[in-house]
Amino acid sequence: MEHNPEILFIMNLLTNLLTTLFFFTAVETIYLFVFTMAGRFGRLQAPPVSSNPVAKRMAVLIPAYKEDAVIVDTAEQALKQDYPGNAYDVIVIADSLRRDTLDKLAKLPITVVEVSFDVSTKSKALNATLKKLNANYDVAVILDADNVMATDFLTHINAAFNGGWKAVQGHRVAKNTNTSVAILDAVSEEINTYILRRGHRALGLSGSLMGSGMAFDYTLFKQYMGQIDTTGGFDKELEMRLIHDHYRIDYIDDALCYDEKVQSGAVFERQRARWIAAQLKYLRRNLPSGIIQLLKGNLDYFDKVFQTMFLPRVILLGFLTIGTAAALLLRAPNLLMLAGGQLIVLLLSFYVATPKDLKSLITWQEIKQVPGLFFRFLRSITRLGEAGKKFINTPHTTTSTAINEG
Structure with missing residues (x-):
């Protein structure tokens, strides 16, 4: 069957464009x-074993912007670590929370830092809180308001920092798989973790940050966060600044942090818009x-x-x-x-x-x-x-x- 020369030209042009x-x-x-x-x-590198391990003083920082539905539960779960209770503080950064939520948080053995901005961002909330904290900490742990740490999360983090690591990403896993979108979002995150963290560290390259379930040398974190004021994707800017200055981001596969997966297509769309803009x-x-x-x-x-x-x-x-x-x-x-x-x-x-x-x-x-x-x-x-x-x-x-x- 012979084709019209114009149709053949269009087909060939389309084929060449697609091939390119x-x-x-x-x-x-x-x-x-x-x-x-x-x-x-490949094999993941374990942190060096310290000859004199100590319980590092940790600040578990939880920015919460209008997160009334989950933040009280998150704070309660954060207190259930098998890590020594006197070696870590749970610090909720309360931005635009309801009064009844603040009252519930006040009853818990945690620190609540109230902040308010014309345009709220995580970087602003974290920086404002870091300026207010007076306690001497060794490690800053960053969670999202929906995150739940496995009970041994801080123990894994402590071993890493006793071994001399300075920046660590934990293994974020799905908290919920109750809808088809949530299941696919969970799959997507595990694929990213496998490739960008596990695979990279297995080949000796730096892993990448995920925005939560991560920990840093406290002084280092405070220093670099002070340079960051961005609307979205603060973790990516922090990642780029650290790696530019030759700080490696390590990864602990067994340090589990449960994270809520998006449950609808509409929320998926809004979230990905934020991610693409940052990228x-x-x-x-x-x-x-x-x-x-x-x-x-x-x-x-x-x-x-x-x-x-x-x-x-x-x-x-x-x-x-x-x-x-x-x-x-x-x-x-x-x-x-x-x-x-x-x-x-x-x-x-x-x-x-x-x-x-x-x-x-x-x-x-x-x-x-x-x-x-x-x-x-x-x-x-x-x-x-x-x-x-x-x-x-x-x-x-x-x-x-x-x-x-x-």
Whole structure:
């Protein structure tokens, strides 16, 4: 069957454009696969064992902006560590909490620091609190208002800082898997952890921060946070500043911190808009210095800048799926091998990086949600202006009871 020359020209042009696009995505796909395999077959470095371990004094800092639904439960759970009670303080940073919530918090053996801003951000809340605290601490632990630490979390953190580590990311895991979106969000976070933390540390590179479930040398944290005043993504700016100055971010797989997963597509869209806005901001800001640091031998810093060039995983999956389908329609074998091959490699990476307990929760119901989340992710790009100007708070409603409910 002969085709009209104009149709052939358009088909060839489309094939060439898609082929060029998927050569770029191949870089990200291979990157994800390499670090997934490193996470699977490599070994994580344990902190050096101290000859004279001590219980480090810790400040557990919990910024809470309009988090009345969960903050009391979070504070109560934070007091249940198997770590010596006199060696850590739970400090709730109360921003715009209701009076009845403040009254409940006042009855707990914790410190409540009330703050208020015209435009509230986590960096402002943390910096204001750090200026008010007078106690001498060795370690700052940062939680979100919905986070619940496993009872041995601080014990793992203490071992790391007794071993000389300065910045540590714990293993954030799902608090709830009560909706299909929550299950997929949990899978997404575990994949990111496997690749960006476990895989990186297995190859000797610095891990990355997640915004909560993380700990720092207190003096170091106070020093670097004092340089940060950003609307969103304070953890990424902190990460870039630390790694620029050759501070490695370590990772403890056994230090579990339970985190609420988003339960609806609408919340997913708002949250991802905030994440993409932060990613683009730090790409623009750090690309020149990333190249300079690479030339100076700071591979960790360049790697973190390199990551900001990548498409979000859901977008990559969607593009590769569309590309594979287009290759079949265009009868383009080279494009099919390029896009289809990457799709297989990406899905294999996702499979390896997903824990068994989450794999068992994935049914056809969850798979049907993926296309919708892909288009929500695309639509979130239209919210980048809003996300860059004001803090988009993710609402939390799930308490610690969800952990035992599975």
